[in-house]
Amino acid sequence: MKTKRILLNSRPQGMPDESNFEFDEQEISGLEEGQLLLKSLYISVDPYMRGRMNDTRSYVPPYKVNEPITGGIVAEVVECRNKKYKKGDVVMGNLPWQTFILSDGNGLTSIDPDLAPLSYHLGILGMPGLTAYCGLLFIGEPKEGETVVVSGAAGAVGTVVGQIAKQKGCRVVGIAGTDEKVAYLKNELGFDEGINYKTTSNIKEALEKACPDGVDVYFDNVGGSFSDAVYTLLNKYARIVVCGQIALYNSTSRPTGPRVEPILLTKSCLMKGFIVSDYADRFGEAAKELVSWVKTGKLQYEESITDGFDNLPEAFLGLFKGENTGKQLVKVADRSIQV
Template structure:
């Protein structure tokens, strides 16, 4: 069987572009016992994938040059040689960027599309939802009445962090990059205020104005100048969940910014980095609670959908210029 796949052509320096990717046609192997032939219907593109393009040791293996990229996907089972899976089942897993793949049963998990649409398992009931849930509640432990600031607030994780903080009866301030996103966050997702980091002439002051009682919790999806401005407004005993640093992923030199250690020290601030794999044993807990809030109408969700397998590279690159609102999904 001939199959199209998208591979890493070379390791980029700075911002990736179209030349980073190559399209290949390969022949799939025959199925053996325990194998499943799947056909993806939705692919997730996520900022962490940029880090996997670099060589070197990290929390997740680097992509190999000449081999297909991979990421979260929802797929349909076409043929199964594995117990527990049958043709027509809908599954999710970390899958190669390919129009079809032969994978082992252990790499897949069946999903219930009666509970939520299939693409939601890549968003609110998938990695972004779990990241928001554990990163906010387990690390930051927000209390009613506290001020929670979320950078990258219009992204897949940020939108959910803000809503979960509202469920905890906090005041929520987002940081985003367009007036349309600001209107969406305040009107549709319950944020109390949103700062436009692209139009603010003094971001530190803009955050202070939006947070007159200071910042108790900061969920950091962005890093860089945005985080420098938020950290300058932290209260005593503030907590920071260090989730992403998208502002720095494509830098070619080591960035030099404010030295934040004195602020963390003198204000007794807790800052903890994490990856969602840290919570793998508790995924069912998170999914159950997120699904409950979704069914109760306490959580709302949005996606940016790009159509076509060939659009995967373009969709991934679009994350770095803020082209997505909520979860960026590629529908095949």
């Protein structure tokens, strides 16, 4: 059997492009004892992957040039010589970008295909949902009547953050990149206000109008000038949850903005960055509540699904152009074994 693979061809300078990826095929030999053959069904593309394309030290090792890119994948067990799994099982793990994957079973998590659509396990019931839940509730600690601002609000994390904040009785303001996304946030997800940063000439003035009582919680997925504008509206004891900085991921120089320390000092604000794995011991309670909210309709969920393994690079690059609403995924195949 042959598997298609996508390798990191070169490290990007600034914004990545198609030349940074390389396609090839590799032979897969027969299974040895303890191994299983996986067929990729859904593959996740996420902004954090851009950092792994650089040869810099971070919380996860960088990708290696001429080796497959890895990320979250939902896959089906199509052949099995591993006692923990059987043919037809559905699993999830951090796996290489391949159509078929030979695995020893380590690092895989079994998925109940009847719990929710399989793609949800890479989105609202997976890393993005857990990130939104843990970051907002354990760092932001929103209280009824407070104002919560979310940048990157129409993305996989931002959409969940805003909805949870509404459940906590907060006024929620989302920043997104199109009028359609702003309308979706307000009309479908219940955000109180939305700001299209691409068509708003003065973000600070727009935020002042949308947040007449200031900002108590800022969930930051973007960074850059958006955050500079929010900082000026922080209330005393405000909490800033630093989840992502996508506005800066493709910078080739170190940008300099307003110094935030005087604001943090005089307003007694908390600013905390986090990686979702910091809260691994809370995943059980978070997942249980997220599943409950999805099943009861308290959480709405949007996906942007691109079809075809060959379109993975295009879907990834689209993240930095704001092309997705909700979680961006690539569908590689349907399940072939029904059990």
